[in-house]
Amino acid sequence: MSKPSSSKGASKPPATKKPKLESSDDEDSSASLVTDSSGFLANIHLKRKKCADNILEFKFNKKRCRLLSKSMELGDCGGGILYWMSREQRVQDNWALLYAQRLALKMKLPLHICFCLVPTFLGATIRQFGFMLKGLEEVETECQKLKIEFHLLKGESQICVPDLITKLKLDAVVADFSPLRVPLSWIDKVKESIPKNVPFCQIDAHNIVPVWVASDKQEVGARTIRKKINDKLDEFLTEFPPVIVHPHPAKTKAKSVDWKAADAYLEVDRTVGEVDWITPGTKSGLQELFNFCQRRLKMYAEKRNDPNLAALSNLSPWLHFGQISAQRCILEVKGYKTKHAKSVDAYMEETIIRRELSDNFCFYNTNYDNLKGAANWAQETLEVHKKDKRPALLSAQQLEEGKTHDDLWNASQIQLTRTGKMHGFLRMYWAKKILEWTETPEEALRIAIYLNDRYSLDGRDPSGYVGCMWSICGIHDMGWKQRDVFGKIRYMNYKGCQRKFDVVAFVHRFGARAYPIKGVKYD
Structure with missing residues (x-):
């Protein structure tokens, strides 16, 4: 495993060259080419393939990565690479999974994904848990098609993750990043529990500019972080290569998930019911992104503060659970720059600057909720x-x-x-x-x-x-x-x-x- 950033103040390897985007010569290309949601999804798939055949053929920006363990070299157990999914609950457009597949392809190892399901979490109800589980069910289906083993583990991560590493003789672990106290404590506990010879790293796949790259301190506000982020967008706002069918099969296959049993395992309040206006999962999230671009983006700059009008993106639930990528949203919205310049600029301000400012605050201020x-x-x-x-x-x-x-x-x-x-x-x-x-x-x-x-x-x-x-x-x-x-x-x-x-x-x-x-x- 090559050495990534190992602290909040990220190291500075040579800047990566930005892959040429499909819309680089015509910022309105997305708007002019696609008129239906199926074409929109197909066009995204085409963009990924045009970017690179796979992650090995793409220059991955290692500033996205923080090394958490002392060990840097992959072991020789041969069981595979583990991506511990938590905040980023999607397959495609996921830098953490792409990095895990990069390691697995490079070493010709199997690729595993695990998600640790806990029965309760900070007062979340079935409204939130139900949305999450349905999205994860879509993740499992996609993993099966890509020959990637998806394990739904029940229990605390500091027990489940080390047990899976030992059972499958895994060679390295790649984890998601969240700035919040509880997920950070999960990382710390797993770090102390896994074998010392197993490399453990973390990828910020939630922010376009990784939080530790954007700034090394708590920012006063949007006015102080805006230039720092904008100066780095050319480096980080790139197209994604695809997660591909994994060519190295695992000896130990993941058990098919019993989703009814997973729901029954929960110990949550069910009086706050699930809502029916929204469908969980990446596919539905991308369809909503298409609807926003086609129908509501034109009103976003002038009308987004009017609650009587449908001018907002409505994407926050999918973004929160990581079922879609904010970076994908920006890549697609930018395609409408010629038609709706003010709205595109306003959306980028909210989805990049304001959103990443929130992660900055929570990462550098442990009293983010008091x-x-x-x-x-x-x-x-x-x-x-x-x-x-x-x-x-x-x-x-x-x-x-x-x-x-x-x-x-x-x-x-x-x-x-x-x-x-x-x-x-x-x-x-x-x-x-x-x-x-x-x-x-x-x-x-x-x-x-x-x-x-x-x-x-x-x-x-x-x-x-x-x-x-x-x-x-x-x-x-x-x-x-x-x-x-x-x-x-x-x-x-x-x-x-x-x-x-x-x-x-x-x-x-x-x-x-x-x-x-x-x-x-x-x-």
């Missing part, structure tokens, strides 16, 4: 105004049930609980009102994170934590005019929403109403 993670000015202003009289004091139950004096807030909460999604603009208003209506900023943040993680398909995500922290604690923002309760934290109100969109129409859409609360005036 007030200690806020800037000093924000902590101070919230403390000064902690005892200010609130215009309303509402219970967690009133908030969860959407029974407040604010019909717009209630409609937003109903959208979240009913659909597993809340419009991005309303997420800001929603969280800021929780600050205004609860006794302390600590309680507000706790409730906002709880509700988001319980009901949203993309809960427990860096972007979700950062969204709550921005709204309540002012991270990635600046101080504003002092006011009660908020101090210098940016304020949003009902009248401001009325100026931006038709509030009555949105409230009517979800059948919401205001509930009278004694002593409380309407905003």
Whole structure:
């Protein structure tokens, strides 16, 4: 195994040459060639093949990789290479799996994938687990076609992964990257549990520019990270080569997964049901990307803050579970630059800069979900105004049930609980009102994170934590005019929403109403 980056401050091997993209001579080629979803998917497949026949014929950028073990040399056990899948739940467009296949092809070894299923995870309900399992079922089917062994393991990774390594006599392990505490603890525990002679590395296949390459510190905001990321896009925003049918079969085959048994293994709340407006899996995610490009992208720049209009991508659930790649989304959206330049630029800002800023915050700030993670000015202003009289004091139950004096807030909460999604603009208003209506900023943040993680398909995500922290604690923002309760934290109100969109129409859409609360005036 050649030596990749081994610390947060990534090493600097020679820059890779960017493969020529299909749209490099005509940025509008995707838009002009494809008019149906099947053609869209076929065109993506063609782009991968045009990029390279396989990962061995592609110059893989080793800056994507962090070596976690002291051992660098592959062993001679001969059992194969293991890709431990967690955050990136897809086969194609996955740099971690591609790197694992690169090692396996180079050493002529079998290729295995494992996923460790735990019965509970940070309050996730069947809404999130069901979406994930159906996506993983698609992963298994694709792996079978590609002669890659997919193992669904039940239990903690620090037990399951070392056991599989020993059982199959595996030669190296490639893992996904997540900046969050629990997944990072999984990595640390597995690192201590696997044989010392087995190389162990981690690939950031979630961000276009790996988080440790984009910056070596917590960034103040989008304005400080934007140039750092944009300066590196030519190096990292490349087409993907395909994951191919693996030519080196495994002696020990993976057992076919009993998906009903996997569902029965879960110990989760099933009262928050799965939603039917969205279909899990990579194929459906890419079809939704096509729908966005064809129907909604043209409105994205001007209309994305209007919750009454279908102008958003709706891709966050698939992106959260890694069922589609953000890099693939950008590659395809860029093809519409000539037709919808402002919208393409706006989408790239949100999907690259803002999204990767969230990973940066969570990676370099272990207090990404509590007030200690806020800037000093924000902590101070919230403390000064902690005892200010609130215009309303509402219970967690009133908030969860959407029974407040604010019909717009209630409609937003109903959208979240009913659909597993809340419009991005309303997420800001929603969280800021929780600050205004609860006794302390600590309680507000706790409730906002709880509700988001319980009901949203993309809960427990860096972007979700950062969204709550921005709204309540002012991270990635600046101080504003002092006011009660908020101090210098940016304020949003009902009248401001009325100026931006038709509030009555949105409230009517979800059948919401205001509930009278004694002593409380309407905003």
